[in-house]
Amino acid sequence: MFKHILIPIDGSDLSRRAAEKAIELAKLCQARITVLHVIPPFQTIAYMGALLAATEFAYNEQAKTDGQQYLADIQALAEAAGVPFAGEADFGEHPNETILGVAKAKQCDLIVMGSHGRRGMTRLLLGSETQKVLLGSEVPVLVCQ
Template structure:
């Protein structure tokens, strides 16, 4: 069975359902989970960089606070199930690339993720992060709806 499950988590209810599924799988197989939250970096316009510097600092702090809360939420579910869990938040433009790299770096043997997250119109135009992970990942990906 699966011994190390990666669960990308974006804070949505769908993502929490995927996290619960991944944690339950890890419990049944006596495995462990790694939770990954990818934070989109603050986008600045070059000529307004000086004006937006304070806004970027505030954004980064709020994003880190949200990430800590998201990771703590999933950690609580894993703790209640008795499943070893480690969480990490990383800034990155392309969440799918970070997810696929984490699978390799952490030697995961399964990814459990929701079918979509908080990507809105961008998801419709560019494709979902889940779709991109499915196309590029070398391990099985369980997609939860």
């Protein structure tokens, strides 16, 4: 049914559960997975430039380290299930655009991701990366809660 599944992760328990479900599905379909962690850029405040530059560097290094750990955790699950794995951590201003771009570039035929379950006014004001992916995707999106 599916040959290549994209799994965006953010390090949360919810994204890990979505990844576990995606790996189960990939095993059933004999599909491969690509796991993507999108790192939001450092948000700056314009004063004390030297201090902020050092802070941005530290943020970027820690974010890359965290991203690699998130990927390693999911890779271990995929290897245990015998599912072919590829992973990447990329910086992206808009995670939904990065997710959709990777899905298209890698010719994924399914995206599996978690939803943080925002409701009501919070959802209206903040939106949801999952909702944005749902609205912009050319392939099916499976949302896990």
